[in-house]
Amino acid sequence: MGSVYARPETKRLIIDFRYQGVRCKETTSLPDTKTNRKKVEKLLQTIEAEITLGSFEYHKYFPNSNRAKLFASQALHESSGNFPTFRNFAEQWFGEMETQWRKSHSDTVRNTIDKYLIPNFGEKEVGHITKAEILSFRASLAKVTARNGKQLSPSRINHIMTPLRMILNEAANRFNFSSPYQGIKSLKVPRTDVEPFTLEEVRLILDNVRVDFKNYYTVRFFTGMRTAEIDGLQWDAVDFQQRQVLVRSTLVNGRIESTKTDGSFRAIDMSQLVYDALMSQREATDHNQFVFTTRAGTPLSHNNVTKRVWYPLLRYLGLRKRRAYQTRHTAATLWLASGESPEWIARQMGHATTEMLFRVYSRYVPNLTRQDGSAFERLLKQNFDVKTLEVSHDE
Template sequence: MASIRVRDTTGKLFFDFRFQNTRCREQTALDDNPVNRRKLEGILKRIEAEITLGTFEYSRYFPGSSNAKKFGKKAASVRDDHETSLFKSFGELWFQEMQIQWRKSHSQTVAATLKNYIYPWFGEKEVGCIDKADILEFRSSLAKVTSRKGKGLSATRINHIMTPLRMILSEAANRFNFSSPDAGIKSLKVPRTDVEPFTLEEVRLIIESVRPDYRHYFLVRFFTGLRTSEVDGLQWRFVDFERRQILVRQALVRNELVYTKNDGSFRTIDMSEPVYQALLEQRRATGNFEFVFCNRSGSPLAHRNVTQRVWHPLLRHLGLRARRPYQTRHTAATLWMAAGESPEWIARQMGHTTTEMLFRVYSRYVPNLTRQDGSAFENLLQAQFNRG
């Protein structure tokens, strides 16, 4: 571990770090005090970063040192000798550089993935020496890991774990000038899963049967298509009763208000009459608080608590198939499509930038709701064959 230390005999500070498997100690003329320590710690961070990237020039920092002569030109770029840093060292630098682009929740997810899966396997390997066989072996090992529920990791989860590994190797390949070993390795095929929207009759049954204090919450979810994080993070300042609009500007993720999922999610939802009336009534209950749906202290609802204590018990009571509350969003899309709303309008309400996902995911449910698709062709056939 690199550090700034003080020599007992002189009281002067010196650098203590490792370079090319060699311990290096470089003396300074600075006295030991907080100002000088901060100054040298800043220099040491740059040195460590350059060592990790393979661009450290010993003589530039310590021109009069005997170590500068020892390492010579070879130290100017360890890449010339095809030497690269350890995977963990480079991974930590990559994480620091990328973290500014991510939500806090995503940073936590990536950090956990690196710590629990990737570093234990690749951490002590030289990043430039990792090959395709290493990656495939690692991916195979993930298939044998069991989750907390005792189940094996899904293909989706394995692909998510592989993503930061691919990104780190790709960035290292660019900086150290070698071919990324993950080229040609395709992501695992993920089985397609159907959405499971509720019928309009089931929606009516749920809203009429749910606890009164959650009736408005679920009505808004069913008829706006809001995501769980969006409805939980909805504040009164984003409800425009005059224009009858809900402004989706933020989401509640891990108890933190963050920017919407993507630019398309930053949107305006038109209130239907039931939603408008529900929010008017809800304002009487929580209008003095910041959040539209909150507990008695004004804190936003904990969605896991709502799911386990309200949602699943209600579905069991009504004899309905168990589904995640997120299916309320899918239900809104299918009901809008069944009603004949413009696909472009629906896409905007959902936060999709195009209509492609609507037709790919939801269109098959429309015939089940309207019983009209294909009827024109069927009438043509009946007219033709009934002539005789």
């Protein structure tokens, strides 16, 4: 069911409806008045009736619309049996999708299209790409060497294949052919490499890290914040009165963006260590926008910090080399080990449910808490006469 509403900026009426599975929004030249609304609503009813009868012709109502050109092009392809090239359709698809993505994600998809997809499928017609060609392309990705000298991981290959799947499925929907991607499953990805630090290792790191980064790593270890979240943390998101850190933005490629998901938008409760660290940090950078900055007052570059501070510190302490992201895993395991509610931990981490906690982290808890059945044994001793449960060997 379509709708009519006014564009906030211009107060001009917009017709919003669906045609051939595509959401179409067309701006009229009419200002938002009661009379004009009735007129446009009546027009919408006529359009939807024609769509139902199969007699709707887009260009007759919106001759100057880009959508009109698109649907006319589709009709031509369907009648002639020809299809647009992958390059042309991929560009059109990207232009339509880009507005709903974060800038960092848009850049990633753009890079994937330019570096991998167009060189392999660019001049092929979308309706003539075969399943065998897709599988052959994926197999070739497994032989590609990344900048670190290693071959592309299954996870990276899946991320490259995702835009290809979306483009081909959308083309199949628009030009009425069976998508060659049907039946192709993603590569199996090994479980996330979780290597949390022990409490003793955390203490060792915080006792020996550079003074100007002690607060930074204290907050990382005891809030579970992601790298982009802590690097993008601003002072207006630190609530000392409520003792909470509000995660509502991230720093990606030097740009401030919204959090990755709705669940990531959250409030993290400050422990005393975190509270003290942020109070200390306020004395150093409260005149800046960001909580943690370079000496010049600019946001931190995580690559630079990792190479110049994090990895040298681990080498100096004789600790196994691990990504700084393991500080997030450390926070999760320490919370679990201390007996905090899984629901509370999930909220602190930005997880929608507790499923990931039990799947990824719970195996570390017995080693940290010694809760290997002895807690249940104590419960029995407190509530039952253990002697009556023992088997007598005197009979």
